[in-house]
Amino acid sequence: MKAQFEKINSKQSALYAFVYEDVEFDAPWHFHPEYELTYIVKGKGMRYVGNSIQNFEEGDFVLIGANLPHCWKNTDLHIGNVKSVVFQWNDLFLGENWFQKEEFYQINLLLKKAAKGILFHSYSSKKTAKRLMAIIEKKPLDRLLSFLQLLEELALVNSIELLTTTSFSPNLNLKANNRIDVVYDYVEKNYHSKIKLDDVSTLVSMSNEAFCRFFKKSLNKSFFTFINEYRINLASKMLIETNKQVSQIAYDCGYESLPFFYRQFQKYMNCSPKVFKNQYLKMNS
Incomplete structure (x- = not known):
């Protein structure tokens, strides 16, 4: 399992949204220029974001900034399938410099904070999972509008945790990221x-x-x-x-x-x- 630059297929839509279900979270330590909002519906283990390492479980809700390395890995304490809801988008989400418009002031501040990774403490509930699933199932325009409303709400949340330290700077060297992923897997097994x-x-x-x-x-x-x-x-x-x-x-x-x-x-x-x-x-x- 090698670390990699992940190319996201978002040409057909401004917002790439999907549900991930499998026997485990198998994505390696990776990065991509898109922002990513991930909600864990089912599964437990360790979450790696930048230089942060924390436990995760059902209800884990995290916003990842552009090019911030990350991955979720199960531990042997978790038995059973896993499931997450994922949204990914880039800086051209709504056209060039959209986030600098007055209407998106709060969202812009949120995305700046996302450079360190954000954990939302107050959104851990089955109600949140159902809402995210409902957004995915909407028609493209309605999905986009509902997602913007969600980002606006998240931008106003006070109970958040920035995951990486202020001195952390992502290393985007593919060979280096591959080595880190190998080390993570070795520690997980030993x-x-x-x-x-x-x-x-x-x-x-x-x-x-x-x-x-x-x-x-x-x-x-x-x-x-x-x-x-x-x-x-x-x-x-x-x-x-x-x-x-x-x-x-x-x-x-x-x-x-x-x-x-x-x-x-x-x-x-x-x-x-x-x-x-x-x-x-x-x-x-």
Whole structure:
């Protein structure tokens, strides 16, 4: 599975909208000049946007800016088919410089923020999924007008999260993106074991020093920071979806030292595993 520049077939319509259904999300780490709005109807796993790595599940609603690398990958905690609703469009969506018109002022601000990736917290509901499906099923002009109305609403939402750090700048080199995708797949398959720098460097045909520099330059974080983020995100998911003891979860996520696991969990989640689980249970009781 190789990373690639994705060419989107949008010649027939200003807005390319579709429903994706399969046994898994199999798109590699990729980028394209089109904006992308994706709603997860079914599926769980890890979402990668720029240098952001987070859990995703049903209701995940994200706006991706032009040429911002991204992908969704399932984890072994998810069993079953996946489904998402996707909208894609480019800067010539409504003609040249359309977003600079007064009528689209708010949408223009939204699309500028999308350069960092946007997660919409307040749109996670079955009602949203039904609305998006209904937009897709409309006739072309009605679909376009309904989608513009949706963008206007999203532009006024306050409860959003910018996904990438302010210092992140996309690396649009195809060879580099291919290497990142290979690393992502390797970590996904081996997070529960000891991951050695030698093995990963060899996998992408680089020396250890060259690989560390490459990864830091590509994602603005070290490779071992990335591994810990991945493992802690997965551990947080296991805490709320399983009845396993914390020590077992730590071991399952690749941590050989329980004190080290606790320190990493505190660092990335700003609380202990016990507090994290209790807060979740309290919010969902």
